[in-house]
Structures are given as structure tokens and as C-alpha cells.
Amino acid sequence: MVSIKDIAKKAGVSISTVSYALNGSSKVTEETAAKILAIAKELNYVPNAAARTLKKRETKIIGVFLTDYSGAFYGQLLQGMRETLYSKGYELIVISGMRSHRFLPERMIDGAIILDETFKNEELLKYADQGHKIVVLDRELDHPNVIQVLLDNKAGATLAIDYLIEKGHRKLYVVTGPKGSYDSNQRLQAVRQAVEHYQNINYTEIEGDFNKPAGEQAAQLIIQQYTQPTAVFCLNDEMAIGMYNYLLKTDYRVGEHIHIIGFDNIEVSHYTQPRLTTIDYSKRKWGALASEKLLKLIANEPVENDRIYVTLVEGESVGKI
Known part of the structure; x- marks a missing residue:
């Protein structure tokens, strides 16, 4: 795999100069940047996402944890999340299973939306203590890094x-x-x-x-x-x-x-x-609101718990007796 060290060697510049050029920094001239980008393209350079994440401490990815994917419930909920996150430059991944819990402590995602009963409260509070940002849709937790968006x-x-x-x-x-x-x-x-x-x-x-x-x-x-x-x-x-x-x-x-x-x-x-x-109730609104709250948590902005309200839709499946 081609690294920025290979690009630097071929361009005759330092590794830091290559890094500046690849990240669009004004610390290098347009001529030098153009030369470095051309060499990167020639060598088929692919950025190391893991290394970038470690440096910036962000992935621009949000994980929504679900107990399972079955049933017709999740479509609109996830659509509301996706639309809100995409508009703010974030990607959404849907995760399920006990092994996926490591995505939070290993910082593979910037924050989590939880609708997954396999997560224990103690586990989520531990991650919150470590600074991870979490929105819960399926429980009540009191922690500065956890926000509740619950259905009524x-x-x-x-x-x-x-x-x-x-x-x-x-x-x-x-x-x-x-x-x-x-x-x-x-x-x-x-x-x-x-x-x-x-x-x-x-x-x-x-x-x-x-x-x-x-x-x-x-x-x-x-x-x-x-x-x-x-x-x-x-x-x-x-x-x-x-x-x-x-x-x-x-x-x-x-x-x-x-x-x-x-x-x-x-x-x-x-x-x-x-x-x-x-x-x-609006499942799309529920997903959108959960995403909005999480992004505010990540940005360290003031944010409060919220609730999704419900109404009754009458049909003919219930008659009068």
C-alpha cells in the first residue's frame, strides 16, 4: 500500500508537506500542492482512514444499535436518522450483536443511538464516563453524556x-x-x-x-x-x-x-x-430528533431529554358493543 512517505520521497519534500497538501492546507504553495496531488494520483494513493481517525479523533460516522432488523418498524426511523445526519456531513451505520458493542470504546464511531436491549445500563454508563456520546431510545439513564429521546x-x-x-x-x-x-x-x-x-x-x-x-x-x-x-x-x-x-x-x-x-x-x-x-407517532421524527440531539452532544452544545408524543388512529377493527 502506498503511504505519504512514498509520495514525499518521489516529490522530494518532507512528509509533513505531503500531509499539508493532501489536507488542503494553505501552508504549502499551490504549485507544490498540485505536484504532490498529481504524484498521489499517479501512485493510486488511498488515505488511511484509521490513521486519520486517530489523529482527528473523529470518524464522521454515527452508529445506531438495534436488537435486530426484523419487522416493518425500522424503515422510517432509520430514514429520519439518515436524512438528519447526512445533512450535517455524517454517515450512518446500523449495527447489531454483542460483538458490535466494541465500536464505541474503540472509537470506530463518533457517537451512538441505542435501541438495543442487549446493552446493559452499566455498560452504557461506563462508556459515557469515558466521554462517549450516546442517545438512548429504549431506557432512562442520567448522565451528562447520555440523552433520552423516548416514546410516550x-x-x-x-x-x-x-x-x-x-x-x-x-x-x-x-x-x-x-x-x-x-x-x-x-x-x-x-x-x-x-x-x-x-x-x-x-x-x-x-x-x-x-x-x-x-x-x-x-x-x-x-x-x-x-x-x-x-x-x-x-x-x-x-x-x-x-x-x-x-x-x-x-x-x-x-x-x-x-x-x-x-x-x-x-x-x-x-x-x-x-x-x-x-x-x-412519527417514526421519522423520532429518528431525526435522536440524531439532532446526538450531534449537539458531540459538539458540546446544550441539549435536553425529549419525548415523542402519540395519537390514536381509529379504524374499523374496533367496533362498539
């Missing part, structure tokens, strides 16, 4: 339960997400609190996993226990879609026998028949 899960879950009660439903199922999911746990906590405010509620929890198979399995269980019109709050839309898929194979109809409400308003939910009632 509790408000969304409360909206869902209140809506079902207003429609006259008293037999309720809730299909949860993974046990380690902050969003699922926040939603479930709000559901339990909301149910306590009402009387004569027949309430059952079914453990899910934020994916379609979990919704299908929950639908099968509900049908086995079916005695009357039943309302189901799936803590994400993926599970609600799985429930639709299973019910299509039966004589039970969504909005008549089984009344379903989801959470996330993913694109595919717009095309369900009947239209899925769900909790909506």
Missing part, C-alpha cells in the same frame, strides 16, 4: 384502553412484547394502571414477542377461550397483523367477534381489512 408509551397504552372501554368492551386481552423490552414494559405498566380505574373488567395478559407468530399464537388461544365479543390490545402492530392472519383462517371476524387495536401505525396496517385501529 404510557400515554399511548392509556389511549388504547380508554378507547376500548368507551366502545363498551369489558373483556380485554393484552398481548405483550418481549420481557426485556423497555417499550413493552412501559406500555404494559400503563395498561395495568388504566384497567384498575374501571370496574367489572375481565382482563387477561398473553405473553408475546413483537412479531407476527406471537400474534397468531395469541389469536389461537383467544379463539379457544372465546365466549363473547372480545377486545385485544396488541402492544405492537406486527402482532396485530399476525392475529389478522390467523383469524382469516377461521369463522371469527375482526371488528365483530375479535376487536383489535395495535401500536406503531406501521405502513402495512393501513391496508388491513378492516382498517386496524392503532397508536400513531
